[in-house]
Amino acid sequence: MxxxxxxxxxxxxxxxxxxxxxxxxxxxxxVRATLVDRQVRxxxxxxxxxxxLNGIEPVPAIFVAPADAPPDKPLPTVLxxxxxxxxxxxxxxxxxxxxxxxxxxxxxxxLTRRGWxxxxxxxxxxxxxxxxxxxxxxxxxxWRGQVMWGMMVHDSLRAIDYLVSRPDVDASRLGxxxxxxGSTMAWWAAALDERLRVTVDLCCLTEFEDLxxxxxxxxxxxxxxxxxxxxxxxxxxxxxxxxxxxxLGLAGEYDRLxxxxxxxxxxxxxxxxxxxxxxxxxxxxxxxxxxxVQTAAMRQETMAFLERHL
Numbered sequence: 001m002x003x004x005x006x007x008x009x010x011x012x013x014x015x016x017x018x019x020x021x022x023x024x025x026x027x028x029x030x031v032r033a034t035l036v037d038r039q040v041r042x043x044x045x046x047x048x049x050x051x052x053l054n055g056i057e058p059v060p061a062i063f064v065a066p067a068d069a070p071p072d073k074p075l076p077t078v079l080x081x082x083x084x085x086x087x088x089x090x091x092x093x094x095x096x097x098x099x100x101x102x103x104x105x106x107x108x109x110x111l112t113r114r115g116w117x118x119x120x121x122x123x124x125x126x127x128x129x130x131x132x133x134x135x136x137x138x139x140x141x142x143w144r145g146q147v148m149w150g151m152m153v154h155d156s157l158r159a160i161d162y163l164v165s166r167p168d169v170d171a172s173r174l175g176x177x178x179x180x181x182g183s184t185m186a187w188w189a190a191a192l193d194e195r196l197r198v199t200v201d202l203c204c205l206t207e208f209e210d211l212x213x214x215x216x217x218x219x220x221x222x223x224x225x226x227x228x229x230x231x232x233x234x235x236x237x238x239x240x241x242x243x244x245x246x247x248l249g250l251a252g253e254y255d256r257l258x259x260x261x262x263x264x265x266x267x268x269x270x271x272x273x274x275x276x277x278x279x280x281x282x283x284x285x286x287x288x289x290x291x292x293v294q295t296a297a298m299r300q301e302t303m304a305f306l307e308r309h310l
Contacts, residue, residue, distance in 0.1 A: 021150025031162035044112035053158035060128040065117040074170035081178030081185035091127020092120035207262025236269035244279035246309040252290040
């Protein structure tokens with residue numbers, strides 16, 4: 001298959017995937033941002049922001065960068081995707097103070113020490129956007145013919161639109177990382193948006209049919225489920241749209257959310273895709289003898305991968 005046709009096929013698949021996310025708000029125009037406050041802490045400067053990403057409700061966000069970085073110097077930047085864990089009160093603040101299944105060093109510190117910037121947003125029902133339950137939001141969207149996960153992904157894509165508008169962000173050096181629900185967001189966002197040049201997902205790369213085979217559908221909240229998705233895509237096929245961009249998947253061998261049979265299928269498919277794309281070393285699945293946890297070794301591997309490719 002020639003390159004032109006291959007690219008056209010990927011674009012068509014990407015459009016199909018996006019269409020399954022239901023009717024979404026417009027992405028036209030610049031993202032409006034309101035600065036709430038600015039402070040310096042732990043060696044980095046932090047901006048608390050409110051972003052207009054969807055035209056429905058404001059989205060609180062946190063942007064961090066090295067404290068000594070000039071405000072107009074473009075920096076490599078990471079879109080940090082927060083996890084779920086039933087901790088609706090946390091949201092974006094997870095980047096500042098890690099979850100119990102994360103490492104002790106906050107990503108805000110770990111990333112900015114390396115000279116990078118990062119953005120985290122509160123997703124629907126989390127952090128400063130809590131007040132309605134996940135179930136309430138899911139049901140309202142269902143009634144309106146919308147998809148909760150689609151609205152969450154939309155906010156992430158608009159967050160990228162915002163990042164590339166900032167003078168202190170290097171739009172050619174964007175990456176994304178996340179744990180658990182944040183892992184799923186990382187590979188969905190990267191599959192749909194080529195501006196994300198590097199992807200690291202931790203503990204939620206899940207082949208859908210294999211999750212069903214172990215009766216694992218209840219391991220995820222209702223936000224996770226997209227109508228008719230399985231009629232068109234496997235998890236491996238969604239992740240294949242990230243190729244040939246660098247992608248690291250990390251998983252625990254005892255993690256119930258990522259059945260090993262499914263991980264092997266994803267790995268085999270992506271190895272084939274990346275070889276065909278001429279980038280056999282740009283994809284890696286790294287397995288660790290743990291459960292739904294980010295170990296010290298996993299954090300080290302995450303940062304080394306970002307340093308190599310970002």
